Amino acid sequence: GAVVSQHPSRVICKSGTSVKIECRSLDFQATTMFWYRQFPKQSLMLMATSNEGSKATYEQGVEKDKFLINHASLTLSTLTVTSAHPEDSSFYICSAPYQPQQGAAGYTFGSGTRLTVV
Amino acid sequence: AQSVTQPDIHITVSEGASLELRCNYSYGATPYLFWYVQSPGQGLQLLLKYFSGDTLVQGIKGFEAEFKRSQSSFNLRKPSVHWSDAAEYFCAVGALDRDDKIIFGKGTRLHILP
Numbered sequence: 001g002a003v004v005s006q007h008p009s010r011v012i013c014k015s016g017t018s019v020k021i022e023c024r025s026l027d028f029q030a031t032t033m034f035w036y037r038q039f040p041k042q043s044l045m046l047m048a049t050s051n052e053g054s055k056a057t058y059e060q061g062v063e064k065d066k067f068l069i070n071h072a073s074l075t076l077s078t079l080t081v082t083s084a085h086p087e088d089s090s091f092y093i094c095s096a097p098y099q100p101q102q103g104a105a106g107y108t109f110g111s112g113t114r115l116t117v118v
Numbered sequence: 119a120q121s122v123t124q125p126d127i128h129i130t131v132s133e134g135a136s137l138e139l140r141c142n143y144s145y146g147a148t149p150y151l152f153w154y155v156q157s158p159g160q161g162l163q164l165l166l167k168y169f170s171g172d173t174l175v176q177g178i179k180g181f182e183a184e185f186k187r188s189q190s191s192f193n194l195r196k197p198s199v200h201w202s203d204a205a206e207y208f209c210a211v212g213a214l215d216r217d218d219k220i221i222f223g224k225g226t227r228l229h230i231l232p
Contacts, residue, residue, distance in 0.1 A: 034219050043208060043224040044162075093162065095220065107152070107212065107220055109162050 002028050002098040006110025013084055013117055021079045021113045023094035030096035033077035035069060038091040038112075050077050084117040091115075120145045122211050124223035132231045133201050139194040139226050141209030151192040152210040152220065153183055162208070168192065179203070204230045 003026040013019050023033055031052050036044040048064075050056040050071035058064045066088075068080040077096075081088055094110040121144045131137055143149055153165040166177025173185040183194045192209060206227050212220030 036222075044222045046219055046221065049219055106164075106167060109164075112162075 002096075002100065002106070002108045004030070004094060004096055004108050004110045006094055006113060008113060009111060010114045011116070013115070015085055015117055016083055018080055018082045019084055019115060021081070021092055021094075021115075023077050023079075023096070023110045025075045025096055025098075025108075028096075028098045029074040030077065030098070031074060032097055033071055034095045034107075035067075035077075035079050036093045036095065038093065044093065047079075052077075081115065084115070086117045089115055089117045120149070120211055120221050122209050122221055122223035124207075124209055124226050126226045127224070128227050128229065130229040130231060131199055134198050137194075137196045137199045137203070137228070139207050139209075139228070141192045141194065141223060142190050143192060143209070143211045144190065145211055149211045151183075151185060152212070153177065153181070153192070153194045154208045154210060154222075155179075156206045156208065156225075158205075165194070165207075199228075199230055201230045201232065204228055 005024045005026055007022050033050045035047045037047050038044045046059050047062045048056045048058045048069050050069045052071045052074050056069035071077040091112050091114050093112045095107050097107050123142045125140055151168040154162040155165050156162050165181045166175045166183055168175045168185045175183050181196050183192055185192050206225045208225045209223040210220050
């Protein structure tokens with residue numbers, strides 16, 4: 001249980017285009033979704049927190065106009081990298097907290113999206 | 119503010135040797151603690167987590183971790199490593215309040231000598 005499906009797993013796009021990454025909770029309602037970014041050989045860095053039905057909260061230094069986050073439903077959160085540039089090439093991962101009916105709560109992660117901007 | 123420190127960027131051990139990866143955290147309340155592993159080009163995989171109860175937590179792949187409140191530590195251990203354990207390991211701290219988040223350490227890259 002508590003699966004987040006993230007698509008696409010890999011994407012290559014041309015500089016100046018936009019790319020949308022989707023994270024869909026398959027068997028639970030994700031009222032919150034965290035979006036992380038990982039540069040090569042670096043740790044995950046939190047970019048923003050999205051809450052269903054409200055505006056996302058961005059971490060300091062993250063351009064909200066460049067990284068558009070939408071969380072329109074309890075099962076879908078999207079991250080759109082607008083006007084992508086090579087420096088946006090990175091590994092993007094989403095994560096959602098969940099509370100099962102039995103057992104301890106936890107976080108579940110998408111499988112990640114490798115974005116390469118050429 | 120919450121933070122996670124993994125003091126070792128790289129660790130090299132011989133196959134069959136024991137392993138301990140260090141993790142120290144700073145958190146205002148009782149933390150939820152996690153260890154994740156990431157193989158090259160792969161997503162994260164949860165090894166184990168601690169919420170409450172027994173401070174020695176067993177995880178997958180033969181890993182365990184011990185929560186020590188007095189030392190603010192959550193070190194990961196394995197008695198005998200395998201070559202397939204070579205990967206990046208991340209310690210993380212978080213809470214499950216609605217608007218809270220999980221914060222990752224910078225990671226420790228584990229190298230295995232044959």
